[in-house]
Structure formats: structure tokens, C-alpha cells
Amino acid sequence: MEAQRLDAFQVIADPSRRQILHLLSKDSLTINSLAENFDMSRPAVSKHIKVLYNAGFISIQDIGRERHCILKQDGFDELHKWLAYYDAFWGSKLKKLEALLNDKTDKK
Amino acid sequence: MAKIIQYQLFFPKPPEVVWEYITNPELIAQWLMPSDIKPVVGHEFQFRTNAMPEMDFDGVFYCKVLEVDPCKMLSYSWKFGPGDGTLNSSIVIWVLTETPNGTELLLVHRGFEGSSFMSMFDSMSEGWPKHIQKILQLINTTNNGSTEA
Numbered sequence: 001m002e003a004q005r006l007d008a009f010q011v012i013a014d015p016s017r018r019q020i021l022h023l024l025s026k027d028s029l030t031i032n033s034l035a036e037n038f039d040m041s042r043p044a045v046s047k048h049i050k051v052l053y054n055a056g057f058i059s060i061q062d063i064g065r066e067r068h069c070i071l072k073q074d075g076f077d078e079l080h081k082w083l084a085y086y087d088a089f090w091g092s093k094l095k096k097l098e099a100l101l102n103d104k105t106d107k108k
Numbered sequence: 109m110a111k112i113i114q115y116q117l118f119f120p121k122p123p124e125v126v127w128e129y130i131t132n133p134e135l136i137a138q139w140l141m142p143s144d145i146k147p148v149v150g151h152e153f154q155f156r157t158n159a160m161p162e163m164d165f166d167g168v169f170y171c172k173v174l175e176v177d178p179c180k181m182l183s184y185s186w187k188f189g190p191g192d193g194t195l196n197s198s199i200v201i202w203v204l205t206e207t208p209n210g211t212e213l214l215l216v217h218r219g220f221e222g223s224s225f226m227s228m229f230d231s232m233s234e235g236w237p238k239h240i241q242k243i244l245q246l247i248n249t250t251n252n253g254s255t256e257a
């Protein structure tokens with residue numbers, strides 16, 4: 001799998017990939033049945049699936065002759081990671097701002 | 109986890125003073141990061157900090173002023189990425205409200221691409237047993253199918 005390694009935000013920046021995730025959030029699907037939802041070619045759908053797979057958004061299971069795509073937690077964890085980062089980031093920066101602004105309470 | 113980051117603070121200072129602290133590069137550098145910010149719509153500027161390779165982050169926040177209402181409201185885009193030209197977007201909004209004894213400052217950091225997916229995954233947790241059930245069923249039927257065939 002040497003498809004370009006994208007981070008979680010880049011992965012879901014693509015509307016087709018978002019659509020795939022939405023479809024998979026309702027049910028696990030085979031690559032063929034996923035492809036039926038799109039105008040693009042099956043190889044194009046496969047490429048998106050590969051990107052989602054590489055980023056940890058889905059897992060793929062071979063069941064019989066079919067490859068099933070299943071939503072997976074890992075990719076979503078990376079998004080959580082950034083939000084958690086910014087939450088902590090602003091929390092500590094704003095504390096500094098508070099200290100700075102309240103330091104000068106003497107002059108009104 | 110929230111999809112929007114939001115903080116509300118109060119300062120016993122008039123909005124004009126607080127405004128300076130979120131728009132003047134020298135003052136901002138004291139509490140946030142060095143930057144070349146200007147409260148002018150369309151102005152592009154950067155905040156610089158340490159790179160975090162483990163987060164795929166090159167240490168630069170690329171910003172563009174979106175809205176300016178002096179001493180009342182300021183918003184800018186906030187983009188970040190690994191340094192290969194691809195960027196993740198979000199928006200930072202500052203709202204200042206004058207009160208009888210100071211200023212209320214609201215910070216909202218939102219608009220993260222894909223944040224809607226986090227709730228999607230959360231809401232799925234009930235769906236999981238059903239999914240697994242279905243996969244088990246599929247595995248079983250294919251196994252049966254192939255042994256019988």
C-alpha cells in the first residue's frame with residue numbers, strides 16, 4: 001500500500017471519502033456495493049478506500065470472495081487528538097493573557 | 109468531546125485595552141506566539157511555534173483576517189499542516205463585549221474540517237453490536253456455504 005499517507009483532516013477533506021464514511025456508518029459494505037453509490041470507476045473508489053484504510057478510518061475483511069469495509073476508530077482518534085491539543089493550547093495561552101492583563105490592574 | 113473549542117474570560121479592563129492584546133503583534137507575542145498580525149480584512153499572517161512531527165505539524169499556523177469590527181470582533185482563518193503544502197483549515201473568532209466593569213472576551217475555535225465525523229462515530233457506538241452480529245453472520249454463512257458446496 002504505497003498510496004500517499006495523508007493525515008486525518010486531509011483524508012476527510014475529500015467529499016467522496018466523506019460519503020464513503022457516511023455509507024459505512026450505517027452498515028459495513030463490500031467494495032462493490034460501495035462503488036454502486038458513485039459515478040466514478042471502481043478503481044477510483046478502490047483508491048479512496050485505500051486512503052481511508054491507510055489513515056485508519058476503515059478496516060477491510062475478506063469474507064468469502066468479497067472484501068468488506070468496516071468503519072474503524074483509529075482515524076477518528078487523530079481528529080480527537082487535534083481538538084484535544086487545541087483545547088489545551090488555548091487554555092494555557094489564555095491563562096497567560098489573563099496574567100498579563102490582570103498584572104496591570106493598578107492603572108485604570 | 110466538543111467539536112468547537114470555546115473559552116470565555118472576563119477582564120476588568122475596557123474593550124480597547126483587550127483589543128490591543130489580540131491585535132498588536134508585540135502584545136500577542138507576550139502571551140500567544142510571534143506573528144505579523146494586523147486587524148485588516150484580507151491581511152495574511154502567520155503564527156510560528158515549534159514543529160510537532162508526531163502531530164504532522166510544521167510549526168506554522170497560516171492565517172488570514174476574515175472579519176474586523178474594532179474593539180468588538182475579530183476573526184481569522186487558522187490553517188495548519190505537515191509542511192508539504194497541504195493544510196487543514198479552521199477558524200478563530202474573538203468577540204469582545206463591554207460590561208459595566210470591564211470586558212468579556214469570548215474565543216471560539218471551530219470549523220475544523222471533518223469535525224462532524226466525530227459525533228458520527230460517537231453515535232455509532234450503539235450500532236456496533238449490530239455490525240459485529242452481521243459480520244459474524246456473514247462469516248458463518250460463507251463458511252457453511254463453502255463447506256456444503
